[in-house]
Amino acid sequence: ASGSDNETKTAYITVVNSIPDEIAEGLDYTGSTFTKTGNANWAKVTDVYYNGGDSAKSGTITHSQSCSIETSVTVTAAKTVKFYWKVSSEANYDYLRFYIDGVQMNQISGTVDWTQVSNSLAIGTHTLKWTYLKDSSVSSGSDCGWVDKLEIVTPTTDPIAEALDYAGLTFTFAGNANWFSQTTT
Numbered sequence: 001a002s003g004s005d006n007e008t009k010t011a012y013i014t015v016v017n018s019i020p021d022e023i024a025e026g027l028d029y030t031g032s033t034f035t036k037t038g039n040a041n042w043a044k045v046t047d048v049y050y051n052g053g054d055s056a057k058s059g060t061i062t063h064s065q066s067c068s069i070e071t072s073v074t075v076t077a078a079k080t081v082k083f084y085w086k087v088s089s090e091a092n093y094d095y096l097r098f099y100i101d102g103v104q105m106n107q108i109s110g111t112v113d114w115t116q117v118s119n120s121l122a123i124g125t126h127t128l129k130w131t132y133l134k135d136s137s138v139s140s141g142s143d144c145g146w147v148d149k150l151e152i153v154t155p156t157t158d159p160i161a162e163a164l165d166y167a168g169l170t171f172t173f174a175g176n177a178n179w180f181s182q183t184t185t
Helices: 021-025 159-163
Strands: 035-038 044-045 056-057 066-075 078-089 095-100 103-109 109-123 124-133 144-155
Touching: 021 044, 021 056, 066 144, 078 095, 078 103, 078 124, 095 109, 103 144, 124 144
Parallel strands: none
Antiparallel strands: 035 066, 044 056, 056 144, 066 124, 078 109, 078 144, 095 103, 095 124
């Protein structure tokens, strides 16, 4: 109603290419940055994955070595951290381990195909860490671990719905024993 005007600003906006976090891409969790530590770096791979065409794979290490990835997450309400992992290693000696705030929560070794892991997160900031660790002798399998499809979700109230990854359902029990949620199989 009052007319129009133009203003030109030279070099006002600079466009740069951001380098995506390849581990975050491999885990399908692009809202976070991951730190790599240890004797070799984890990497995003496309030849072995559970979801989305890629995953994060532990680095190539030898005896008595380890490699880790970690990230920090902040939750303002109780949440559940979920992810899928698999390992190909010497059973009962070389482990893929998961930690929350430095406390080991889960571990797998041997030949374990894609398995979902689920752990609770209380309100606050937490460090999530995955470590592949070899003992002092023997190599077996591919000698590495993979992690994929990391999610931070609101926990469901029905443990069976949680186990079946379908929070919209409620289950009732009948028969001589109740079904239950578990994480080993």
